[in-house]
Amino acid sequence: MKGAGEQLGWLGEPWVRALLLDLLQRLERPRSRDVTLRINERTLPALFDFSADVDGRWQLIEQELVQRWRVFSVTFDRRLLPHQQPYENAQLRLRADSEELLRQWLGRPRIDPIEAEWLAAIDRHADSFVDRGEALRRQRLTLPGFTGEQVVTALAAIGPLLEQQLSLRELSARIFLGNSKVLDQRMDLLGQLFGERAESIRRRPLLLTAWAPAGFDRLLIVENQDSFLRLVEQAPARTALLFSAGFRASAGRITSTSTRFAFLPGSDAQYFHRQWQYPPAGSFFWGDLDYAGMDILRALRSALPEIRAWRPGYQPMLDALSAGQGHRPEQAGKERQLDPITTGCSYADGQLLPALRTHLRFLDQEGFNPDTAPRQVGG
Incomplete structure (x- = not known):
């Protein structure tokens, strides 16, 4: 053979x-x-x-x-x-x-005893699922240390728990021996198994850290933690700061009601909730000068269409790049980053992205002290 x-x-x-x-x-x-x-x-x-x-x-x-x-x-x-x-x-x-x-x-013979066990378990618990387990017949869920019977039995146990409005992690921990991550990325499967009842599962909120001085009229989203905290110490005037934690804040749900904010001491949380999506002086983003940073800006604009690259943060980085500074992508494990082509921000698309393509080097924002930036935020 x-x-x-x-x-x-x-x-x-x-x-x-x-x-x-x-x-x-x-x-x-x-x-x-x-x-x-x-x-x-x-x-x-x-x-x-x-x-x-x-x-x-x-x-x-x-x-x-x-x-x-x-x-x-x-x-x-x-x-x-x-x-x-x-x-x-x-x-x-x-x-x-x-x-x-x-x-x-x-090592999968035509008559697979494991598959036979899986299908038999589905038949025994078919009444627990609105589709009678058809989704499980199409897609066998295999977990290390669990038999097919144990997996199907655990999934069937979700039904009675749906009335408690638990989160996906809470459900998983209760039915899979304390393992909270088994159901991650499996909401589609649960929707097929339990229909509209699966909508009662609480979506995990997006948690972001913010500094929001009273009366701010502009918002600056910062990619990296060190740069965010440095700006908090000497914040630009009348500016709220939001830590994006890399790509986390670029999720489409940033503007949803499920997003949660943790405020640093001295913040005006009530004013922030009323104002942050529509600050009169505008919203801005500052992150690494690389393709990933530009992609975060592009993604943010899907939720906050007016957001722009923060010129006071990026201009010193652009000047340094033009002077020959920066690291090659392979020197920082960034060779897989893809050019986003366009972000929708005129400054990023007209100056920052062309410079990255010309010089083929990147710069991380932590190398630039925000103390040297102008005290006012502007695009």
């Missing part, structure tokens, strides 16, 4: 096994079409984890799974933008004659 007796070290990679298992499970379901997979951050997250060697992972797919073993074919998307990875939105198509090879690699 093809592949028999040969040691394939890459088969031990968890992301490879997860990909092949997903394709095989799709092959086992009733279907009228070929098994295909469109590559994106949801379907194949291993290729979008830019802290790992995604180029090497894609090379493995092309050389081993496509060319050598011919497990599947690949069709590329011809409409990609220059900054996108070549495999984004590509389609993998499983070859019909690959089933036996996949079963051999994965």
Whole structure:
């Protein structure tokens, strides 16, 4: 048999096994079409984890799974933008004659006792789910140390707890032996299993730290903690400061009623809640001078359309970049950062992003003391 007796070290990679298992499970379901997979951050997250060697992972797919073993074919998307990875939105198509090879690699015989246990457990608890467990039949949830029966029993126990309006982490801790993270990223599954009742699960609020002097008329969002605290010590006049904690504040829910603010001593919390989204003198962002910082600005503008790059913070950084200062992306583990192309802020799009592309160097904001910035915030 093809592949028999040969040691394939890459088969031990968890992301490879997860990909092949997903394709095989799709092959086992009733279907009228070929098994295909469109590559994106949801379907194949291993290729979008830019802290790992995604180029090497894609090379493995092309050389081993496509060319050598011919497990599947690949069709590329011809409409990609220059900054996108070549495999984004590509389609993998499983070859019909690959089933036996996949079963051999994965140690998954045609009659799988684990799958049989899983399906039997769903049948026993079908009355607990509005879809009678169909979502679980399509997507088997495997957890280390748990049998299929234990997983399905735990999920069925969610129903009676929904009336208590618990958070996702609270639910998970109660049904999975104190492990609060099992249900993370699984709200879609719970919605299929429990329908509208899943809406009673409390969404985890976004928690942000703020400094809000009485009567402020402008807002400055700061990316990094040290720079935020330095500005709090000598704050620009009439300016509220908000710590974004990297990308956290760029979430679309920053302006939702579920967002919570922790205020530093001396803040006027009531005035902040009334004023922060619409300060008369405007809102601004200051972060690292790199592609990630510019991407935070771009994302923030989806919730706060008027926000702009803070010129007093960025201009000294821009001058330093033009003078030859800064680090190359690979010197700081930033080589996977992608150019956001545009942020919607004229200053960022007209000066900051072009400078980054020209000099191919980055600067972190902590290297610039806000004490040297003008006392007034302005764009």
